Amino acid sequence: MKAVIARHPGGPEVLELADVPTPALGADEVLIDVIAAGINRADVAQRQGSYPPPPGASDILGLEVSGRIAGFGSNVTRPFSLGDKVLALLSGGGYAQQVAVPAGQVLALPAGVDIVTGAALPEVAATVYSNLFMTAQLQPGETVLIHGGTGGIGVMAVQLAKAAGARVIATAGSEEKVSMLSSYLGADLAINYRSEDFVKRVKEFTGGLGADVIFDVVGAKYLAQNVDALALYGRLVVIGLQGGAVAEVNLGTLMAKRAAVIGTTLRARPAEEKSKIMDGVREHVWPLVEDGGLKIIVDKTFPLAQAAAAHAYFDSGAHVGKVLLTL
Structure with missing residues (x-):
């Protein structure tokens, strides 16, 4: 599959599109076909070499995605079906065509939100x-x-x-x-x-x-x-x-x-803790999104292959709201 990798620490220019193995699917995970990925300050820190992924996490950048479910691990019991539109909180791996993520960190796309815009939500x-x-x-x-x-x-x-x-x-x-x-x-x-x-x-x-x-x-x-x-x-x-x-x-x-x-940090927390956080998001934040009481601001979108340009724009500080990569 295609993914954005950083060959070595540095500025936006170190990001490039490469062929990487498809992620292995764990028993408690779901596989997602990524449609969009959010850029976060943590991605910049990782690109610069100051924020490595936690043990066991993908070294591909990206902590939040929107997409469609493409597969299930053997232990997954959450009420999803193949093709469902979802959002996911990740420990890494979002700048890619597919990502495997613990099922407890996956939520259904809120009603009324288009699937690209949805990538602006999970991490924040x-x-x-x-x-x-x-x-x-x-x-x-x-x-x-x-x-x-x-x-x-x-x-x-x-x-x-x-x-x-x-x-x-x-x-x-x-x-x-x-x-x-x-x-x-x-x-x-x-x-x-x-x-x-x-x-x-x-x-x-x-x-x-x-x-x-x-x-x-x-x-x-x-x-x-x-x-x-x-x-x-x-x-x-x-x-x-x-x-x-x-x-x-x-x-x-x-x-x-x-x-x-x-x-505090969020990325390195155990999956069980992240699952509880996402349950709280579904209960307390999603209703505000669905009734229009919470504005989702996407400043710009860039194709995945232009991740370097997207990071350069993000680094400039000119953006208001989120910058997204799309597939």
Whole structure:
């Protein structure tokens, strides 16, 4: 089969289309004919050599796909049929014509969503639901600060937090993106992090109290500022390291606020844990998708053979929402 591989760590130019073996189908897995695959920041980190796949996972990039079921492992009992349109959360292997994935990480395509657009959903929905609600325990009426509000994860986080009754503050890097956060996605406050002090704006917005939850993809660069922006009993959830992995923090400030700093990843979690997350996505996120209450924003699509161009565009930071590869 055809798949996109990275011959060695580097920029987008290291990605190329190659012939690779068809994935072996495990007893608890389903085989999917891929129709589209989402590009995520983790794919970029893997391409650069800083985020290898977990043991046993495919070394082909790609953590989410849409497609049709092409086969079943001997132990699969989920109510699917051959040809069903599905979405899947992966540990790797998505930039390919076929992928094998544990059945618990596969969900039916939500009603009203076309199958290409559906590839924009699995990774971001699972990441946001598991971290904002299962880990941070975001509650109605609380204030959440979401960094990178117009990226694929940010777009989902802003909307799910609003749907849950939270007050949403989000950051972005241009006035156009800031305007979109407020006027289109419904953020209560949007901040241009290039020209504004987000800690000051958060404190002004909350009457000096700070944010109850901070959802951060930046990491080290924002650690001290994020702790400063937390409210009493606040929860800072770090899911990305775009701004580095090592930083100092004033533990006195953290202790005085009785706050928590939580670091999480999704990719390396056991299949059983991912299955529970996907069950939560089906129960709590899919209804919002199907009734039109959650906007799915696909910025651009590229053919699989143009994965290098797609990564170059993704790396530019110009996109709003998701960038997809199509087969």
